[in-house]
Amino acid sequence: MSHTPTSSTPGNASGAAAKPTLSGVRIRQRKGQAKAAAKFEPEAFRDSLLLYLEVVPNPPTNDALVTKLVQAGASLEFLKYSEQLFELLFVGGLLQPGGSYVDEKRSPFFILQDDSELGDWNPVKGIVEVLQRVIQRYRYLQKPLEETFLPDLLGYIPKWNPSQRAKLAEAVALFVADVGIQAKCLQSLAKDHVVKDGVALSFLTAFFHTYLSKQSIEHLSSNLRKSGLRDILAVFPQQSRDRATLEAHFKKEGLTQVVDWYAKAALSGVRTNTISTITRMINDEETNEVIIEHLKTQQAENPVPEADLCEWIWLGWMGAFDWTARGDQLDTNVVQYVSRLAPSLEPFALSAKAQVNVLNTAQVYCYQETRILKAFPQLVKVLYNADCVSDQAVIYWHQKGAKPQGKQHFLKVTQALVDFLEEDSEDEDE
Template identity: 65%
Template sequence: MSHTPTSTGPGGNALAPNQSAAQDKKPSLAGVRVRQRKGQAKASAKFEPESFRDSFLLHLALLPSPLTTDALVAKLVQAGTTLEYLKYNEQFFELLFVGGLLQPGGAYLDDKRSPVYIVKTDDTSVTGDEGRGEDSWKDGVKGMVEVLKRVIQRYKYLQKPLEEDFLPNLLGYLGKWDLTARAKLAEATALLILELGASPKCLQSLAKDHVVKDGVALSFLSPFFKTYLSKQNVEHLGSTLRRSGLRDLLLVFPIQTRDRAHLEEYFKKEGLQPIIDWYAKLASLEAREQTINEVGRLINDEETNEQIIEFIKNQQVEKPAPEADLCEWIWQGLMKSIDWSARPDQLDQAVILHLTARAPILEAFCNGAKAQIGLINAIQVYCYTDTRIIKAFAQIVKVLYNADVISDQAIIYWHQKGAKPQGKQHFLKATEAMVKFLEEQESDEEE
């Protein structure tokens, strides 16, 4: 006869099989609704930008008249307690910048508009919704930027999507707006970078082909520069442009006008001479680095003097530089290619041999008196800075004189009144005998 196994309960009492199963079953509460966590509810909620827009406009419909910056800030901060600004940050900024929701590509989704927004503001008033008349708004774009700044200071999580997503996308749609609207967007962007500390990387969008086309990017950049320069100097602006990643201002010019002459012509017409001067200085620094590095590289690659001269001439066609600057850059390139590992007592001789062999490169470009005197000064400052060859200064000048790089008149003028202050007395004394000889030779020729 078989027996059904039994379980033993507390005290050794036997339990029936159905009793054991009942104990293993987990308890449940019939009719009790398990609440979803708040974060999970938000994540699974539908994305409804139009519903957000409608709720947002209901808040703005209660704005007082006349409208003030403080009132608008207070209303937006209050609305942020019930509306999901982070989830709908793109729609939030669209309503405050362009007044309505945008479709991909930049066109308006429908006709619903905010009562106040950046591209519609002016210095007198802003037209509200149909039937509301005009709300007085005397602060214009600056007032709207002040509003944005204060709201973002309250809701700090809005700054990152503004500078990383919204502004780059909006500047990609510039062709959708007329000149007046572009100017307002430009002013707002400049003020946000200056006053809110927004990243300038959005300016990279200006180099996109469809934005560059027909001068659209330029029509934004001019008012951007004017606004920026009304608050800061051109060096500060240059630093911002470097941080923006916009590598070269020429990239915002249409391809058929992408050259230095058109850049200068355009910004001169716009009354932006500081931009022309800044760009010329920047271009000069880039040309300087390129010349120094390339001359040094070509010499190390054992290219001939003729090949190096040809390279510099081609570079001058593309990026012309003053003769005096060019001669100094070539000198720096010649020094860059020297083997400085020689013994100290042999270094002077190594420099002299190197310059003797490569002097024809300088001779091809060092023609005018200004360039020659500038070259002597460049050598003077270099020898003063790098004292390893300070004693070779007079020999270097003599080598360049014998190679027809610098004239006797240039040496005499430098000695009499053209020398730089760095180590002046030392270098004048070192070349005193040479100058005396040249003066006597000049006097004999005159006689």
């Protein structure tokens, strides 16, 4: 039995229920949307933060400052105004582009402050510890500090006097060494207007003094590599940008650790370049004479210890060696290969130390590259016949100069050669 509807909803032909509508009701904006849309007012933020800081006793305590800043962070937008927060705590007031102050209003406590105004409280160490603890509470502050604020601020350091720059350098060193802030800001020291008049150099020198009082040179080296400051020579004025000036400066400053570290770092760069260049020249089928000429020119321009150079030459050779032959042919191939290239090593293997290092380099390489392990005695003979190593160097290496890697094996397989050389040497003496 069917039923026919007797009525429908007025104004709705389909019979569906009409959706309710609201009139005269104000839709409230979400809190996050309201904050995002709020007008950016750095001076208003500054004034609000100063109200919190004004009630801190003078001289302050770190605990009192941390307490007030954490309280302020609960109501003020630290993330939105992170730059202004750091400006107040580092330099005391708001900065305009270029590094000049916006007005005369100052924070009662900041890093560049005159110590005499604060009794026994040290503004540099105090603010660093305070900010460290505040950042532990508001983690989102670390990124703008290390990626934006500090790089910008170091671009302004010519604005400050030497005493203020020294304080800022100490603070940055403490942030990097103890707090774990990345040292990306050091890239700003290489800018021309900062390098001018030795400003960047004096800043980096003060930075090193503080850093090395807290951490090792290895720790510093690691952070310098991550900083993006590729070469600390970039902070020296253009007319004195050479290694001799660098070494003289840091020795005078009592920073011999920096001098030694830089020498090792420079040597590492030359090593990489030398090995890759030799490999490329061999692949390009350059003659031994051309390789020798290149290495002599390099030694004249940037001398390195002979022992190191000989090791790099060997590694450059091996970088171009064809490893695609069958296993039973590799031994023969590598002996022939080294025999062909040995004349390019001979002019540089002149000292006893260099010759022993040639043998040790070959030993360690064969130990690590086991495919040519059996070729080692023949390689020693090739190097001896090409005057790359002397009989005395081979004998010394065998008696007490060999490396520990596979030592007993290598001494055993070269025993016959050493016996021959010793007998030959005795015959010559007679």
